[in-house]
Amino acid sequence: MAAAPQPGRRRRTRLYALTDGRTAASRHGLTMDTLITATDDAGHGHGSLPTEWQEILAMCPAPNGRAVAEIAARMRMRLTPMVVLLGELLERGLIRHRPPLDASETSNVHLLMKIRDNLARL
Amino acid sequence: MPAYDTAAPEASPVKILIAGGFGVGKTTLVEAISEIDPLRTEERLTSAGVGVDDLDGIESKTATTVALDFGRITLTDAGVVLYLFGTPGQERFWFMWDDLLLGALGAIVLVDTRRLDRSFAAIDFFESRGLPFIVGANCFNGEQSYSTEEIRAALHLRDPETPVLLLDVRSREDVRGCLLALLDRLLAQARVTAPV
Numbered sequence: 063m064a065a066a067p068q069p070g071r072r073r074r075t076r077l078y079a080l081t082d083g084r085t086a087a088s089r090h091g092l093t094m095d096t097l098i099t100a101t102d103d104a105g106h107g108h109g110s111l112p113t114e115w116q117e118i119l120a121m122c123p124a125p126n127g128r129a130v131a132e133i134a135a136r137m138r139m140r141l142t143p144m145v146v147l148l149g150e151l152l153e154r155g156l157i158r159h160r161p162p163l164d165a166s167e168t169s170n171v172h173l174l175m176k177i178r179d180n181l182a183r184l
Numbered sequence: 185m186p187a188y189d190t191a192a193p194e195a196s197p198v199k200i201l202i203a204g205g206f207g208v209g210k211t212t213l214v215e216a217i218s219e220i221d222p223l224r225t226e227e228r229l230t231s232a233g234v235g236v237d238d239l240d241g242i243e244s245k246t247a248t249t250v251a252l253d254f255g256r257i258t259l260t261d262a263g264v265v266l267y268l269f270g271t272p273g274q275e276r277f278w279f280m281w282d283d284l285l286l287g288a289l290g291a292i293v294l295v296d297t298r299r300l301d302r303s304f305a306a307i308d309f310f311e312s313r314g315l316p317f318i319v320g321a322n323c324f325n326g327e328q329s330y331s332t333e334e335i336r337a338a339l340h341l342r343d344p345e346t347p348v349l350l351l352d353v354r355s356r357e358d359v360r361g362c363l364l365a366l367l368d369r370l371l372a373q374a375r376v377t378a379p380v
Contacts (some may be wrong), residue, residue, distance in 0.1 A: 079325070093283045094252075097197045125194045129267055131254060136224035140249075141283075142227060155329050162197045163264075163288035169374045176262035177198070177289075178367040182258070182358060184217070 099127030204294030205302025210270035218255025
């Protein structure tokens with residue numbers, strides 16, 4: 063049985079239903095700053111997908127897509143339910159994810175210099 | 185890195201945290217340089233065992249909603265999308281939120297010199313976790329009656345080399361200057377760790 067909606071808060075329970083009631087943390091390692099990009103497969107049969115899914119896919123075009131936090135904010139969902147929903151899309155091959163750079167990459171002098179140079183030219 | 189079959193290369197996400205007490209101007213800073221209007225997302229954290237020394241902490245377990253305001257800067261030439269996350273005001277919940285620090289380049293701790301104590305928690309947190317940071321002292325109405333040396337001394341920074349800058353968080357130039365100062369700090373540390 064699904065948990066009763068909390069009183070006094072408007073919840074989009076349909077989304078939870080769409081994830082087969084899954085509420086556990088994602089197994090996919092989707093963090094708030096993971097970039098999500100719609101796959102080419104997502105372009106086919108869009109019409110049969112739930113509206114919320116279509117909205118998400120439409121806001122994550124290649125190449126850069128959007129971070130999980132940004133999708134959550136634009137869909138007005140909290141992070142955890144959004145991660146669960148994105149995990150579902152990932153399993154269906156509708157999105158790709160690009161995790162944030164790890165410590166060995168973010169301490170790379172060349173990358174840091176490129177970021178600095180680019181910021182300086184903003 | 186796996187190769188993706190798309191024409192344009194995909195950017196990698198990186199993030200910088202903007203910390204500081206309530207009302208110090210975190211969201212204004214993000215707004216000054218973000219390419220999008222700042223967005224807000226929320227997370228519900230369960231605070232088992234948090235705040236046991238609080239007199240009002242009667243319940244052993246409570247849930248709190250924390251909010252993050254953030255913006256984005258696409259740095260095409262560097263191949264990254266930089267997200268600037270303003271940390272939630274309730275610092276005591278940060279340590280439960282591994283996602284917040286994981287993969288962060290570094291942080292800017294914003295301080296209001298009229299209320300320096302509000303920034304101590306952020307500084308302690310980043311020092312204990314070893315996340316590089318710089319301090320930005322917001323000049324409200326363009327005024328700052330303390331020097332960076334006075335601010336540095338008052339903050340008792342563990343590393344005396346930690347940069348302290350004065351800025352107007354509404355100024356894009358000032359905010360960019362802070363980000364560049366943070367990058368310079370990261371570069372200095374990266375060069376020490378892995379000389380090129």
